[in-house]
Amino acid sequence: MNSELKSLYQEVIIDHSKRPRNFKKIDNFNKEAEGFNPLCGDRLNLYLKTDGNKIIDASFQGQGCAISTASASMLTEIIKGKSVDEALKLFEMFHALVTTGGAPKDETQLGKLAVFAGVHEFPARVKCASLSWHTLKMALLNKTDVAKTE
Amino acid sequence: MKSISKIREDFPILKAQVNDKTLVYLDNAATTQKPKTVIEAINNYYQNQNSNVHRGVHSLSQLATQKYESTREIVKNFIVAKSTDEIIFTRGTTESINLIAQSYGRSFLNAGDEIIISQMEHHSNIVPWQILCGQISVKLKVIDVTDSGELNLKSLEKLLSDKTKIVSLMHVSNTLGTINPIKEIIKIIKNFNKDIIVSIDGAQAVQHLKVNVLDLGCDFYSFSGHKIYGPTGVGVLYGKRELLNKMPPWQGGGDMIASVSFDKTTYNILPYKFEAGTPNIAGVIGLGEAIKYVQNLGLDFIYEQEKKLLDYAFRKLSQIKEVKIIGQAKEKSAVISFILKDIHAHDVGTILDQSGVAIRAGHHCTQPLMERFNVPATVRASFAFYNTEEEVDNLIDGIKKTLEIFK
Known part of the structure; x- marks a missing residue:
């Protein structure tokens, strides 16, 4: 396996794609959004429970490739406990990471999400990694249309 | 009759390098390559x-x-x-x-x-x-x-x-x-x-x-x-x-x-x-x-050549137990759609691409048919007369590599 492939399909990503965390519809969610990638058919629903400005719980359901499933799974883990502003800032950092491969100055902010840096070598797969994050943004901003990465 | 290696020389792109590998073009149902005479x-x-x-x-x-x-x-x-x-x-x-x-x-x-x-x-x-x-x-x-x-x-x-x-x-x-x-x-x-x-x-x-x-x-x-x-x-x-x-x-x-x-x-x-x-x-x-x-090549020759490739690819793919072929009609042209265990077609496509193997992953502009077979997407290998059994082997190697990554 070449190094680009190795960095794309890291063990953490494979693990989350096979055993996605928070893969359910949580009770009492108060925000939700649907993400759809018309080009490849990846589809997900994201459910959030917020209290004021804080995200208390997050989950998702849907179908997609390993990259989009792992991304959604890790998203639901990392945003729990974050404020809406922090989550939106994470969106910006994650987007920069998968499009340029560059991490923010303070790498600790991205935490586990840094494993997605390899995606930028695969322009066709950026949309897979970012679908759940676009969906998160829609949910947080209370937008009602379907999130698309195109 | 012209040999396949001679025929391949008519198509300049078949010598192209993709991801440091010689192109293995198995996406002929999407579009075919062009012979020099056309260019x-x-x-x-x-x-x-x-x-x-x-x-x-x-x-x-x-x-x-x-x-x-x-x-x-x-x-x-x-x-x-x-x-x-x-x-x-x-x-x-x-x-x-x-x-x-x-x-x-x-x-x-x-x-x-x-x-x-x-x-x-x-x-x-x-x-x-x-x-x-x-x-x-x-x-x-x-x-x-x-x-x-x-x-x-x-x-x-x-x-x-x-x-x-x-x-x-x-x-x-x-x-x-x-x-x-x-x-x-x-x-x-x-x-x-x-x-x-x-x-x-x-x-x-x-x-x-x-x-x-x-x-x-x-x-x-x-x-x-x-x-x-x-x-x-x-x-x-x-x-x-x-x-x-x-x-x-x-x-x-x-x-x-x-x-x-x-x-x-x-x-x-x-x-x-x-x-x-x-x-x-x-x-x-x-x-x-x-x-x-x-x-000039003749459609009888083309049909025979592609049938050989189809039969070979079908046999090779059937030997991999994780492969499920979708569409097993009696009369088939040289197109094989399949799914690989629970691995999404796009992941298969990316890994094959890194080996220079170009296939199509997705719904192939036939979403109602995908729904009929209850799959979101398939991997599709489609052959032309200029393809070879070695190229089918490259596809098989790529599939095994994919299974290895997702094991």
Whole structure:
């Protein structure tokens, strides 16, 4: 396996794609959004429970490739406990990471999400990694249309 | 007979490097590669012959016109039409079907009439009819596909009624490779009512099989240049002369008129009536060369060669227990769709691409068919006569590598 492939399909990503965390519809969610990638058919629903400005719980359901499933799974883990502003800032950092491969100055902010840096070598797969994050943004901003990465 | 290695030399791109590996091109159902003769004909036109057609009195325009029209003759002979008047150049199969729907459909169908298509159709043989349904309140009826990926002819017989006005079906499935028994199907339809119009989408057929539109008995037959080793942006609509004659133009502009005034505009004769605007002249010339290339190799040779590749790939893929092949029709062209355990087709596609192997991953513009088989996407390997068993082995190695990564 070449190094680009190795960095794309890291063990953490494979693990989350096979055993996605928070893969359910949580009770009492108060925000939700649907993400759809018309080009490849990846589809997900994201459910959030917020209290004021804080995200208390997050989950998702849907179908997609390993990259989009792992991304959604890790998203639901990392945003729990974050404020809406922090989550939106994470969106910006994650987007920069998968499009340029560059991490923010303070790498600790991205935490586990840094494993997605390899995606930028695969322009066709950026949309897979970012679908759940676009969906998160829609949910947080209370937008009602379907999130698309195109 | 030319050897495959000699034939491969006709296609410059087959030497290309992709991700530091020699390209293994197994996406021929999406588009085929172009032989040198086609590339050179297009180059030569732009370098030495570029001029508009059907207008100029100057020599270049006459030469361009003669080249452009000679392709019409080549196409006529290739699909065994009665006359060059029956050969309309379009942008491709999609535009051909839209032309049928908008010109014939909109003029001759009435509210409540029915159009029959099938569950395996490409979106380009679904959506033009849906648009027509929205415009004039006609209804779309859909023939089932069996578990093996064949048209359910009993379902067709049930759907035929006195309301049926058009049946539009694909000759060969781009997703499953199924070769539909089109001649037999047309017989069933015409025996039921000879006035039902039959339109055949031949985008995946003419590059693999001998097509004789008179023998088939269809009213319309469409195909694309780029899937038969020609350029993109050019295609053909064959239509029976008496139908084309009574159909109104569907686009207005230059070339399709006889005379224009603000009181009364009259239209050109066939086939120009349906070719508004300056056409894709270089594309049409390239298409002529592509068909000549296919005729020189011979469709019997092409069929045999591709059948060997299909059988080899089928055998090799069947040996991998994680592979499930979707579509196991008795008569198949060299297309294999499959899923690999629970690994998404896009992940398979990315990993294969890193080995230089180009396949298609996705729904192949046949979402209703994907739904029929209850899969979001498949991996599709589609072969052309220039592919080799070694290339099939590269595909198999890539699949094993994918299984290793996802183990």
